Amino acid sequence: MISLLQFFLLPLLAFAAPSPLGWHFVQNGSTGVIPIEAIVVSPTLAILLDKVQNDPLQIDGHGAWGALWSFETNTATALRVVSDTWCGSGGFLSNGTMVSVAGNVPQTPYTTDGRMMIRLFEPCTDPSGASCPLIEDAQHLLLAQNRWYPSTLRVFDGSLMVVGGMHDIAHFYNVDPANSFEFFPSKDGGVPRPSAFLERTLPSNLFPRVFALPDGKIFMIANTQSIIYDIETNTETRLPDIPNGVRVSNPFDASATLLPLTPPHFTPEVLVCGGSTKNDSIPVEELSAQDPASDQCSRITLTPEGIKKGWIVERMLEGRVMSEMLLMPNGKIMIINGAQTGYGSSDSVMDRIPGEQSNADHPAFTPVLYTPDAPLGQRFSKEGMPTTDIARLYHSAVTLTPSGNIFIAGSNPMSNVDNTTKFHSEFRAEYLNPPYMSVERPILRDVPAIIPFNHAFSVTVEIPAGIRASSMKVALIDLGFSSHGFHSSSRLVFMDAVLSRDRKSITITSPPNNRVFPPGPAYIFLTVDDVTSVGAHVLVGDGGAPPVKDQGIPL
Numbered sequence: 258m259i260s261l262l263q264f265f266l267l268p269l270l271a272f273a274a275p276s277p278l279g280w281h282f283v284q285n286g287s288t289g290v291i292p293i294e295a296i297v298v299s300p301t302l303a304i305l306l307d308k309v310q311n312d313p314l315q316i317d318g319h320g321a322w323g324a325l326w327s328f329e330t331n332t333a334t335a336l337r338v339v340s341d342t343w344c345g346s347g348g349f350l351s352n353g354t355m356v357s358v359a360g361n362v363p364q365t366p367y368t369t370d371g372r373m374m375i376r377l378f379e380p381c382t383d384p385s386g387a388s389c390p391l392i393e394d395a396q397h398l399l400l401a402q403n404r405w406y407p408s409t410l411r412v413f414d415g416s417l418m419v420v421g422g423m424h425d426i427a428h429f430y431n432v433d434p435a436n437s438f439e440f441f442p443s444k445d446g447g448v449p450r451p452s453a454f455l456e457r458t459l460p461s462n463l464f465p466r467v468f469a470l471p472d473g474k475i476f477m478i479a480n481t482q483s484i485i486y487d488i489e490t491n492t493e494t495r496l497p498d499i500p501n502g503v504r505v506s507n508p509f510d511a512s513a514t515l516l517p518l519t520p521p522h523f524t525p526e527v528l529v530c531g532g533s534t535k536n537d538s539i540p541v542e543e544l545s546a547q548d549p550a551s552d553q554c555s556r557i558t559l560t561p562e563g564i565k566k567g568w569i570v571e572r573m574l575e576g577r578v579m580s581e582m583l584l585m586p587n588g589k590i591m592i593i594n595g596a597q598t599g600y601g602s603s604d605s606v607m608d609r610i611p612g613e614q615s616n617a618d619h620p621a622f623t624p625v626l627y628t629p630d631a632p633l634g635q636r637f638s639k640e641g642m643p644t645t646d647i648a649r650l651y652h653s654a655v656t657l658t659p660s661g662n663i664f665i666a667g668s669n670p671m672s673n674v675d676n677t678t679k680f681h682s683e684f685r686a687e688y689l690n691p692p693y694m695s696v697e698r699p700i701l702r703d704v705p706a707i708i709p710f711n712h713a714f715s716v717t718v719e720i721p722a723g724i725r726a727s728s729m730k731v732a733l734i735d736l737g738f739s740s741h742g743f744h745s746s747s748r749l750v751f752m753d754a755v756l757s758r759d760r761k762s763i764t765i766t767s768p769p770n771n772r773v774f775p776p777g778p779a780y781i782f783l784t785v786d787d788v789t790s791v792g793a794h795v796l797v798g799d800g801g802a803p804p805v806k807d808q809g810i811p812l
């Protein structure tokens with residue numbers, strides 16, 4: 258006979274046991290530096306970049322301000338960074354080299370001025386990264402002008418476009434603007450291209466949200482405005498403003514993403530969520546960390562008809578500032594991190610907690626999934642989402658990993674390492690594991706290392722017997738570069754794919770050309786009945802150094 262105690266305990270124990278299925282936060286390891294910027298550089302490694310500060314991870318007798326994070330060991334190894342990368346950005350070139358750009362002025366005798374720096378990390382096949390340096394050359398590898406808080410974007414010819422920023426350190430608003438575009442490798446003899454759009458969107462146009470459209474043109478959002486920029490004719494076309502006066506670039510950081518592109522039309526749609534409706538004429542000293550962030554998402558289809566319709570408004574489950582969006586292999590959008598009140602930047606609003614520098618409060622602890630093709634009003638869901646207790650506010654980073662889970666790190670609204678405040682320097686690394694991380698997954702094998710455009714190729718697959726294979730998606734994903742709530746160059750292009758009758762191989766057709774997917778590194782993920790494989794690392798295009806010629810067939 259079971260006792261009354263057992264009667265009550267049994268079901269409780271059953272619930273308390275960790276469930277293998279579902280979404281889970283898992284803490285593992287310490288980053289040693291604060292990842293203000295993060296980018297996956299190989300199947301096993303991410304580069305984490307911090308400002309120059311007293312980080313616990315050491316190199317050359319001082320705090321490191323960069324690290325290689327190993328997804329295999331969950332440890333950080335110091336990376337030698339010579340110039341200050343504080344609040345820069347970066348991305349890959351068509352030949353697979355990672356480029357980090359911009360930064361700030363030296364804070365210690367150990368660093369050099371990072372504001373004009375271009376840093377290279379060549380393709381690295383060493384799983385530990387020990388033999389792969391960050392290359393800096395203050396004589397020859399330089400931007401045309403100082404930039405702090407710029408965005409970057411890999412474009413159709415495989416070059417990196419660098420957008421906006423400010424020349425020198427400024428307090429919250431952009432009062433010393435670099436209102437221009439430039440490229441690496443440089444175009445126009447290295448002369449930056451002035452932008453009327455960036456002029457119009459002062460003083461809150463930092464880290465503009467920029468996207469490469471499938472025709473090669475560039476869609477940009479800053480402050481409340483949007484444009485399409487044509488690199489080939491150097492012309493800007495003004496598009497509708499974000500409805501209801503919501504400001505979406507730094508320091509009002511909303512998150513934004515290009516939604517997954519699907520064959521045969523690859524119709525581009527952009528979603529921007531959160532930010533703030535506060536007037537940017539208000540001096541920062543009069544803004545409050547308790548000001549509610551916007552819950553507005555605005556979505557636009559970037560075709561002539563879609564532009565005529567303008568932005569369609571929908572509402573998140575809460576307001577968010579400084580959150581980030583990730584493209585998941587099944588085409589859903591993960592909205593994660595950030596706060597429900599306040600602003601980006603730090604140490605500037607009126608009512609900070611005494612001794613603290615966070616401009617934001619009320620961290621958003623529960624991620625949200627957005628389903629782009631669900632009916633309007635039913636797209637946001639927290640169902641089954643776990644809640645963390647680690648605040649990820651200013652100077653945090655997040656990225657999808659090659660394994661298919663989500664790496665989350667950093668947060669430091671303080672101006673130096675400080676472990677004592679409520680919103681302190683955060684070194685704990687965390688993963689958000691989707692349900693497919695705890696079941697038997699499909700496996701991709703024999704994936705070619707280089708994938709030309711408009712090309713059909715066959716790969717071997719292993720699909721677990723328990724999966725019926727009633728639906729299948731093959732996603733080509735650029736994992737992007739995380740900095741300040743924006744995932745530069747992040748992109749998902751679905752590829753047509755046919756499973757063989759014996760379920761042992763798939764024939765995949767790559768994107769039609771280098772405008773639909775700007776040439777460069779990517780991961781291929783196979784999702785069968787909503788169970789996703791580990792990503793296969795590929796280089797899309799001919800692997801040539803930028804600028805590369807148009808490849809494939811026109812859309």
Ligand SMILES: *[C@@H]1O[C@H](CO)[C@@H](O)[C@H](O)[C@H]1NC(C)=O
Nearest residue numbers: 287311313674675676682684
């Ligand atoms: C802050 O915490 C980290 C992680 O626990 C530790 O390694 C570091 O030494 C601490 N730094 C300071 C200045 O207290």
Ligand SMILES: *[C@@H]1O[C@H](CO)[C@@H](O)[C@H](O)[C@H]1NC(C)=O
Nearest residue numbers: 283284285286328329330331
């Ligand atoms: C943390 O990661 C390491 C390396 O992958 C692994 O061996 C260890 O079991 C993990 N610890 C936890 C608590 O998951």
Ligand SMILES: *[C@@H]1O[C@H](CO)[C@@H](O)[C@H](O)[C@H]1NC(C)=O
Nearest residue numbers: 501502534535536537538539
């Ligand atoms: C913002 O404030 C300025 C200065 O007070 C004012 O001229 C402007 O109309 C305001 N803008 C909005 C959208 O309220």
Ligand SMILES: *[C@@H]1O[C@H](CO)[C@@H](O)[C@H](O)[C@H]1NC(C)=O
Nearest residue numbers: 350352354379380442802803
């Ligand atoms: C890629 O191109 C850039 C720019 O020309 C160059 O600096 C870099 O070394 C190249 N990388 C490889 C792997 O060839």
